[in-house]
Amino acid sequence: MSVTKLEEHIFLIDAETAGIKNFVASYVLKGEQVAMVETGPTSSVPNLLAGLKQLKVKPEDVAYVAVSHIHLDHAGGVGALLKHLPKARVIVHPRGAPHLVHPEKLWEQSKMVLGSITEFYGKPQPVPEDRILAAADGMVFDVGNGISLKVVETLGHASHHQSYYELSSQGIFSGDAAGIYLSEIDVVVPTTPAPFRLDVALASLNKLMSFTPVNLFYSHFGRASGATRKLEMYAQQLRLWEEIAKHGLEKGESAESIGEQIFERDMAVREASEYIKVHPVLGDTVLTHSVQGVVDFVQKYG
Ligand SMILES: [Zn+2]
Numbered sequence: 445m446s447v448t449k450l451e452e453h454i455f456l457i458d459a460e461t462a463g464i465k466n467f468v469a470s471y472v473l474k475g476e477q478v479a480m481v482e483t484g485p486t487s488s489v490p491n492l493l494a495g496l497k498q499l500k501v502k503p504e505d506v507a508y509v510a511v512s513h514i515h516l517d518h519a520g521g522v523g524a525l526l527k528h529l530p531k532a533r534v535i536v537h538p539r540g541a542p543h544l545v546h547p548e549k550l551w552e553q554s555k556m557v558l559g560s561i562t563e564f565y566g567k568p569q570p571v572p573e574d575r576i577l578a579a580a581d582g583m584v585f586d587v588g589n590g591i592s593l594k595v596v597e598t599l600g601h602a603s604h605h606q607s608y609y610e611l612s613s614q615g616i617f618s619g620d621a622a623g624i625y626l627s628e629i630d631v632v633v634p635t636t637p638a639p640f641r642l643d644v645a646l647a648s649l650n651k652l653m654s655f656t657p658v659n660l661f662y663s664h665f666g667r668a669s670g671a672t673r674k675l676e677m678y679a680q681q682l683r684l685w686e687e688i689a690k691h692g693l694e695k696g697e698s699a700e701s702i703g704e705q706i707f708e709r710d711m712a713v714r715e716a717s718e719y720i721k722v723h724p725v726l727g728d729t730v731l732t733h734s735v736q737g738v739v740d741f742v743q744k745y746g
Contacts, residue, residue, distance in 0.1 A: 445491035447498050450667050451613045451659075453591050457495030458665075459484035461517065462564035464724060466627055466665045468517055471617060472499055473610065476588025477507040480532075481608060481617045482663050485520035486566035492521065493528055503529050508577075508585050510535035510593055512619020513605040514543045516554050516565040517725075518663055523547065523569030534571055535585060537597070538578035539604035544571040557637070557733075561725055581606070593617070598652060600645025601635060607652060615659035616671060621648050623678045624726065625662040631716045632678055633730050634685060635664070640737035642686055643745065649679045677712075682738075684710055689735075689742040703735040 446465075448456045453475065459468040461484050468484040470492050478501050483492060496503070506529040511519035514536065522534055522544060536544060543550045547568035555562045579585075581597035593608040598621040608617040616622075623632040636642070657671040668674055685706055692702035707713055713720075713730070720726045 445494045447495050454613055455499055456666060457492055459488035459491050461485055461488040469663055469665050471661055473587060473591050475591035478505045479508040479587045479593055480506060481510045482518050483509060483521035483525050485516045486524050486568055489521040489524040492525060504531050506532040507587055508533060508535055510608055512607060512663060513602045514540040514550060518619060520565050520568040523571045526571060526575060534576050535579045537604040537606045541576050541578040544576060545573050598648035600641050600648045609655050613659050614657055615661050616652055616657045617661045619663050622660055622675055624664040625668055626716055626719055627666040629719055631712045633713055633716050634681060634734045636737040637733040638737040638740045640741050642682055642741045646679055649675050681712060685738045686742060689739050690746055693742055699736050699739045702739055703731060706735060
């Protein structure tokens with residue numbers, strides 16, 4: 445676990461899920477009260493608690509735990525975390541909320557899709573229904589001292605994905621809507637697992653750009669400046685993947701061969717290849733699941 449101060453009021457806790465650094469971020473926003481964005485999975489909740497302690501955050505001061513979506517690497521830990529935060533309520537998209545209350549199906553599906561990776565993450569614990577705020581687009585949650593989170597519905601990666609705009613930093617907590625930022629090599633790679641909606645994801649990126657943000661706070665991983673440019677480039681990257689998948693499918697090629705062409709033509713992916721290949725999670729998620737998600741999208745809607 446490590447804690448980094450990003451802005452006067454914004455801190456990053458590296459959840460170090462399964463000992464992997466720079467992979468899962470949880471953000472702490474300190475106003476008069478405290479808000480957190482993302483929890484990471486169940487297995488790294490002890491690291492979050494250690495991070496809060498280091499930041500001298502009293503558990504009863506945490507008012508909100510906002511999650512971008514319910515996938516285990518973003519919100520799997522919320523049930524376990526809430527047991528330690530007596531006053532916190534969870535901000536989640538209305539379509540995600542039922543899965544936090546009854547996480548069994550989510551757990552079973554995650555095991556099917558992610559296989560052994562779920563063992564790194566741990567089983568999600570249920571969240572009491574009365575602690576959930578199913579939040580709609582545009583809602584603002586204020587923690588005082590000029591610090592607030594505005595909900596920005598950003599579907600595409602998932603049908604229940606939302607980002608959060610934070611005015612004081614002109615920053616967006618983008619969840620998985622803006623891709624995976626490999627901060628150590630300054631490269632963004634797509635996170636587009638099925639059932640990915642590329643058209644909807646592009647609309648979400650436009651919506652995020654309309655805030656003309658300065659900072660992006662990626663869940664994977666960390667802060668990046670030049671936010672608008674990064675969002676534009678991610679949109680371009682998704683269009684390139686779509687084009688490669690379209691041509692490949694027209695010629696009857698397999699997802700694997702389409703993946704190889706993406707690898708050839710997407711300079712960012714190429715640049716990231718060594719990093720991704722040896723990464724315990726990203727090897728599968730980027731090179732297999734993300735490619736398949738775009739191929740499936742083109743097959744269904746392209
Ligand atoms: Zn993720």
